[in-house]
Amino acid sequence: MLRVEDINVYYGAIHAIKGISLDVPDGEIVALIGSNGAGKSTTLRTISGLMRPKTGRIMYDGEDITGVPAHKIVGKGLCQVPEGRHVFANMTVMENLELGAYLRSDKDGIAKDMEAVFEKFPRLLERKDQISGTLSGGEQQMLAMARALMSRPKLLLLDEPSMGLAPLLVKEIFNIIKEINAGGTTVLLVEQNANMALSIADKAYVLETGRITLSGTAAELASSEEVRKAYLGG
Amino acid sequence: MDTLLQQFFQQLINGISLGSIYALIALGYTMIYGIIKLINFAHGDIYMIGAYFGFFATTQLGLGFIPAIILSMAGAAIVGIIIERVAYRPMRNAPRIAILITAIGVSFFLEYSMILLVSPQPRTFPAVFTPTVYHFGPLVANSQQLVILISALILMVALSYIVNSTKAGKAMRAVSFDADAARLMGINIDRVISMTFALGSALAAAGGVLVGVYYNSIDPLMGMMPGLKAFVAAVLGGIGIIPGAMMGGIILGVVEAMVSGFLSSTFRDAAAFGILILILLYKPAGLLGKNVREKV
Numbered sequence: 300m301l302r303v304e305d306i307n308v309y310y311g312a313i314h315a316i317k318g319i320s321l322d323v324p325d326g327e328i329v330a331l332i333g334s335n336g337a338g339k340s341t342t343l344r345t346i347s348g349l350m351r352p353k354t355g356r357i358m359y360d361g362e363d364i365t366g367v368p369a370h371k372i373v374g375k376g377l378c379q380v381p382e383g384r385h386v387f388a389n390m391t392v393m394e395n396l397e398l399g400a401y402l403r404s405d406k407d408g409i410a411k412d413m414e415a416v417f418e419k420f421p422r423l424l425e426r427k428d429q430i431s432g433t434l435s436g437g438e439q440q441m442l443a444m445a446r447a448l449m450s451r452p453k454l455l456l457l458d459e460p461s462m463g464l465a466p467l468l469v470k471e472i473f474n475i476i477k478e479i480n481a482g483g484t485t486v487l488l489v490e491q492n493a494n495m496a497l498s499i500a501d502k503a504y505v506l507e508t509g510r511i512t513l514s515g516t517a518a519e520l521a522s523s524e525e526v527r528k529a530y531l532g533g
Numbered sequence: 534m535d536t537l538l539q540q541f542f543q544q545l546i547n548g549i550s551l552g553s554i555y556a557l558i559a560l561g562y563t564m565i566y567g568i569i570k571l572i573n574f575a576h577g578d579i580y581m582i583g584a585y586f587g588f589f590a591t592t593q594l595g596l597g598f599i600p601a602i603i604l605s606m607a608g609a610a611i612v613g614i615i616i617e618r619v620a621y622r623p624m625r626n627a628p629r630i631a632i633l634i635t636a637i638g639v640s641f642f643l644e645y646s647m648i649l650l651v652s653p654q655p656r657t658f659p660a661v662f663t664p665t666v667y668h669f670g671p672l673v674a675n676s677q678q679l680v681i682l683i684s685a686l687i688l689m690v691a692l693s694y695i696v697n698s699t700k701a702g703k704a705m706r707a708v709s710f711d712a713d714a715a716r717l718m719g720i721n722i723d724r725v726i727s728m729t730f731a732l733g734s735a736l737a738a739a740g741g742v743l744v745g746v747y748y749n750s751i752d753p754l755m756g757m758m759p760g761l762k763a764f765v766a767a768v769l770g771g772i773g774i775i776p777g778a779m780m781g782g783i784i785l786g787v788v789e790a791m792v793s794g795f796l797s798s799t800f801r802d803a804a805a806f807g808i809l810i811l812i813l814l815y816k817p818a819g820l821l822g823k824n825v826r827e828k829v
Contacts, residue, residue, distance in 0.1 A: 347717060348716075349713055349716060368716075368721075369717060370716050370718075370719045370720055370721045371719075373717060373718065374719055378717065379717050381714060381717060385714035385717075386714075387706070387707050388710070389706070390703075390707075390710075394703060398704070398707050398720075401700070401703075401704065401718045401719050401720055446718070447717075450718070450719065
């Protein structure tokens with residue numbers, strides 16, 4: 300579904316991503332793990348079109364989307380939930396969800412998806428008219444994911460969904476990610492919480508200072524000595 | 534005592550009509566600031582260009598007030614879009630000071646191009662209304678004041694509707710709050726910015742036509758002072774906040790009218806800029822501004 304081929308990304312003079320290649324097969328959950336500053340978010344931002352790679356190619360659904368602006372990529376069914384949620388804090392929960400469906404004009408379909416999303420996130424239904432800036436961190440994460448689902452993504456990019464959340468909430472969020480994937484959406488998941496990420500992923504890549512150092516099935520990586528020492532606390 | 538009270542209400546009427554013109558210009562300032570964080574110092578000149586569009590529409594094309602104001606708003610909207618496209622978009626990622634200086638450059642460019650094109654001589658704006666004076670008890674208001682008030686009110690209601698209830702308005706608010714997140718929703722930022730310039734410029738142009746109607750005289754440098762005053766109004770209400778710009782404009786107009794009426798009209802500019810100093814000292818975020826608005 301998504302193939303990243305040898306991309307190099309720069310922030311000014313800083314070479315942030317040094318020749319990364321990834322493969323996200325249709326229907327799977329692929330995790331990208333690594334410590335702070337390894338380049339995980341930059342990789343996602345490049346895929347979703349917020350940044351441009353200097354060299355390399357990004358293939359999505361058989362189409363070259365390298366350098367296509369972010370707002371056009373969303374229309375192709377590739378949607379990113381940014382790190383730190385980035386909900387529109389000055390708008391209500393409903394308005395946020397409506398913006399998620401910005402590119403769609405099928406009123407009935409939107410209404411149906413809105414219901415489905417509220418079923419998945421019942422807490423958002425309770426708060427649908429609340430200004431989203433007043434939601435808790437976990438609720439904001441749910442809103443950010445729900446908003447992305449409103450665009451009917453085929454591939455969902457999730458950037459640190461567990462960030463700053465209590466363990467119980469992290470579990471809940473990860474269960475929802477599994478559910479979303481079971482519904483047919485492919486997921487590329489970026490996480491510092493390698494334990495949780497590997498527990499739901501099919502496949503994973505380990506990123507270190509802009510390079511991929513390890514890759515394999517989630518089970519392989521979870522049992523690998525290196526990964527356990529560096530990311531799993533033992 | 535009675536005459537004092539009467540004068541107070543009279544100045545209130547004058548102030549509100551002047552203030553609604555400031556408000557129309559301030560809205561454009563605040564919307565453009567909200568979306569690209571630029572103090573568009575050329576905005577006062579868009580207002581001047583709007584006045585000229587209105588002038589030519591009435592004198593050359595023989596249009597009445599309403600078609601003239603609509604034509605002027607449409608013309609200014611196009612000018613606004615072109616200015617953003619040519620002067621500001623290439624500077625999108627430049628330091629803030631560079632784009633601010635560009636705005637000052639654009640302002641001079643518009644002023645002196647107009648001097649070249651239409652001559653620096655003031656023009657007499659044709660009387661599009663028969664000047665009727667209405668008496669409300671001891672108070673008087675003329676037809677121009679009523680027209681200004683009603684037009685400004687209609688435009689502000691229309692703007693509020695666009696911003697709060699339409700899809701395009703939601704996209705504008707989204708971009709102004711978080712541009713990257715908006716792009717991830719599929720919102721074309723460049724289009725939203727163009728639309729913001731179009732709306733802001735159209736409102737300023739309406740202000741220009743109304744001032745032409747009110748004072749009967751327009752000239753290529755007429756935008757300088759109202760431009761600055763509208764900037765004060767936008768800051769007073771809280772820059773980037775749309776209801777703030779409306780409120781700031783009206784307050785500023787009323788204060789100026791009161792100072793002119795009770796002290797001396799030579800003090801009115803001092804009062805306007807005194808307000809700017811006070812607000813920056815004591816409430817820099819503006820009357821409706823909050824310093825903290827987001828829970829992370």
